[in-house]
Amino acid sequence: MPDISPNAVIALIVEHQIVETDVPLTPESDLFASGLDSLAMMQLMLHLERQFGVRISPGEMTRNHFASATVLARWLSHPNRSAT
Amino acid sequence: MTLEADVIIAGGGSAGLAAALASARGGARTLLLERQTKLGGMGTNALVHTFCGLFHPDVSLPWAWLNAGIPVEIGQAMMERTGQSAPDLMGKVYVLRQHPSLYAQIADELCAAESNLTILTGSEWTDLHRDGNRWQLDIMTRGAKRQLKGKALVDTTGDATGARLLNPEWCQQTESARLYRPAYICAFHGMTGTHDDGWRLQIGAMIVRAIRDGKLPPEAMGAGFRDSPFAGETFLTVDLEAGQGEWDPFDPVKRARVEREGREVALALWSFLRAEHADFKNCPPPMLPTKAGIRETARYIGDYVITGDDLGLSRRFEDEVALAGWPMEKRENARGPKFRFFDEPKPGGIPARCLFRQDVPGLYFAGRCLSADHEALASLRVMGTCMATGEAAGKLAVDFASRC
Known part of the structure; x- marks a missing residue:
C-alpha cells in the first residue's frame, strides 16, 4: 500500500505544471479553484499512476477525490482502496 | 454582371447575419455574401453548439441578456425552438445551448422577412477595389464572375479578407504557434x-x-x-x-x-x-461538420485596438457600441483552455473605433476580425458577442451610406 503525502502530490502537480497558479499550493488548497479542470485532472491521474504505482479507474475520477492534495493523498493511501 | 446596393456585408456568420439584418432594417438596400450555403458561420457549418457571450458575466445574479437587439432576438428564438427556458450555468459562466440546424432555420426566416436584403451564397470573394466612392467586390460562383458595388462595406469574413485583398497593412495576425x-x-x-x-x-x-x-x-x-x-x-x-x-x-x-x-x-x-x-452502443457514425471550427486567423487594426487588459478591468468607453461578458478563453494548444476572467464580474465596453479606421471611410469590420489584440479576441470571438458587434457595424454602415 503506497504511503502518499500531500506534499508529494503538490510536488507532482508543480513538476508537471498541471495547474498554473500565482499563489503557492498548500495541502488544503482547493485544486479546482486553483485551475484544475477536467483535462488537467486526466493528466494528474496519469502522473499519479506512474509516480506512485496506483491504479485509478474511470469510475473513481470524481471531483470529490481530487478536491485537495490532502484529500487526494489520503484517498490514494487508504488501506481499503484496491491497489489494482 | 453587377449587383448594386447601399451596404454590402461580406460573410454570413453570426456577425454578418446581425450586420445584414441591422442594415436592411435601417432602410439600406443590402447584399449579404456567404461562401458556404448556410448562414450562421461556425454555429451552423462547424457545429459550434453553444451561444457564448449572450449573458451578463455576474453568475451570482439571475441570468440577464447582455446586449439588447438582435442577440436577444436570436437567443430567444433559439430558446423557444429548443424548449429551454434559461441558459445553463457552466462553472463561472452562463451559456445557451443552441442547435446548428435550428440556427440555420432562424437565420433563413429572419433574412426572408427583410425585403431590402438579398442573400448570395456559394460564392467566394476574390478581389476588392475602390471605384470612385464605391466599393467593388469581385465574386466567383463556380466559375461565374460577378461584381458587387456598394457605398459601405462590412467585412464579417472572420479573416479580414478585405484588408488581405486590398491593403494587408490594415490587418494583423498572431504568430502561428500562438494562434488559437x-x-x-x-x-x-x-x-x-x-x-x-x-x-x-x-x-x-x-x-x-x-x-x-x-x-x-x-x-x-x-x-x-x-x-x-x-x-x-x-x-x-x-x-x-x-x-x-x-x-x-x-x-x-x-x-x-x-x-x-x-x-x-x-x-x-x-x-x-x-x-x-x-x-x-447504438450510435451510427457521427455526423461530421462542413468544416473545422476556426478560432483565430487575421483581424483588422482599427482606430482602437481593444486589449485583454481593457476587458480584464471591465473598462468602459464613451463610444462603446456593444458589451463583452465572456472570459478570455485562450486555446493556444490542444491541452485545454486557459481562462482569464474579468477581475470583477462586470461587462467590458467595445468601442466603435474597433469597427473602423478613419483613413478608410465606408469600411467596417466586426465579429472575429474586429480590432482587438490576441488576448481580447479570446473573449470577443464568441457568437453572442459577434452578433452584437455585427449589429453595431451594420448600423454604422447604414449611417455612412445614407450620408453618401
Whole structure:
C-alpha cells in the first residue's frame, strides 16, 4: 500500500505544471479553484499512476477525490482502496 | 454582371447575419455574401453548439441578456425552438445551448422577412477595389464572375479578407504557434443515458487510458462531450494541435490536413466508445461538420485596438457600441483552455473605433476580425458577442451610406 503525502502530490502537480497558479499550493488548497479542470485532472491521474504505482479507474475520477492534495493523498493511501 | 446596393456585408456568420439584418432594417438596400450555403458561420457549418457571450458575466445574479437587439432576438428564438427556458450555468459562466440546424432555420426566416436584403451564397470573394466612392467586390460562383458595388462595406469574413485583398497593412495576425487552435465538432446520435459532469470525467479517464494503451490517437486527448438540447444527440468537440507552429489557416494543404485529422480522431473515438461504453452502443457514425471550427486567423487594426487588459478591468468607453461578458478563453494548444476572467464580474465596453479606421471611410469590420489584440479576441470571438458587434457595424454602415 503506497504511503502518499500531500506534499508529494503538490510536488507532482508543480513538476508537471498541471495547474498554473500565482499563489503557492498548500495541502488544503482547493485544486479546482486553483485551475484544475477536467483535462488537467486526466493528466494528474496519469502522473499519479506512474509516480506512485496506483491504479485509478474511470469510475473513481470524481471531483470529490481530487478536491485537495490532502484529500487526494489520503484517498490514494487508504488501506481499503484496491491497489489494482 | 453587377449587383448594386447601399451596404454590402461580406460573410454570413453570426456577425454578418446581425450586420445584414441591422442594415436592411435601417432602410439600406443590402447584399449579404456567404461562401458556404448556410448562414450562421461556425454555429451552423462547424457545429459550434453553444451561444457564448449572450449573458451578463455576474453568475451570482439571475441570468440577464447582455446586449439588447438582435442577440436577444436570436437567443430567444433559439430558446423557444429548443424548449429551454434559461441558459445553463457552466462553472463561472452562463451559456445557451443552441442547435446548428435550428440556427440555420432562424437565420433563413429572419433574412426572408427583410425585403431590402438579398442573400448570395456559394460564392467566394476574390478581389476588392475602390471605384470612385464605391466599393467593388469581385465574386466567383463556380466559375461565374460577378461584381458587387456598394457605398459601405462590412467585412464579417472572420479573416479580414478585405484588408488581405486590398491593403494587408490594415490587418494583423498572431504568430502561428500562438494562434488559437481549431476545434473539430461532430454530432453523435442514438446516445443513451444521462451525461453530467461525473460522466464526462469518466469518459475522459477512459479516453486518456486508451491513449496511453495505444488504442486511441494522442489527438483524442482533448475530447469533450456536451448533450444537445434534444434527447439522444451529443456533440463531440476536439481541439486540434494543427501542427502547432506550422499552422497556417490560409494554406489549403494545411487546412486539408486539419480537416482530415479531425475526421480521423472523431471516427476513432466513435469506434472505441461504441465498443467500450454502453451509452454509445447504438450510435451510427457521427455526423461530421462542413468544416473545422476556426478560432483565430487575421483581424483588422482599427482606430482602437481593444486589449485583454481593457476587458480584464471591465473598462468602459464613451463610444462603446456593444458589451463583452465572456472570459478570455485562450486555446493556444490542444491541452485545454486557459481562462482569464474579468477581475470583477462586470461587462467590458467595445468601442466603435474597433469597427473602423478613419483613413478608410465606408469600411467596417466586426465579429472575429474586429480590432482587438490576441488576448481580447479570446473573449470577443464568441457568437453572442459577434452578433452584437455585427449589429453595431451594420448600423454604422447604414449611417455612412445614407450620408453618401
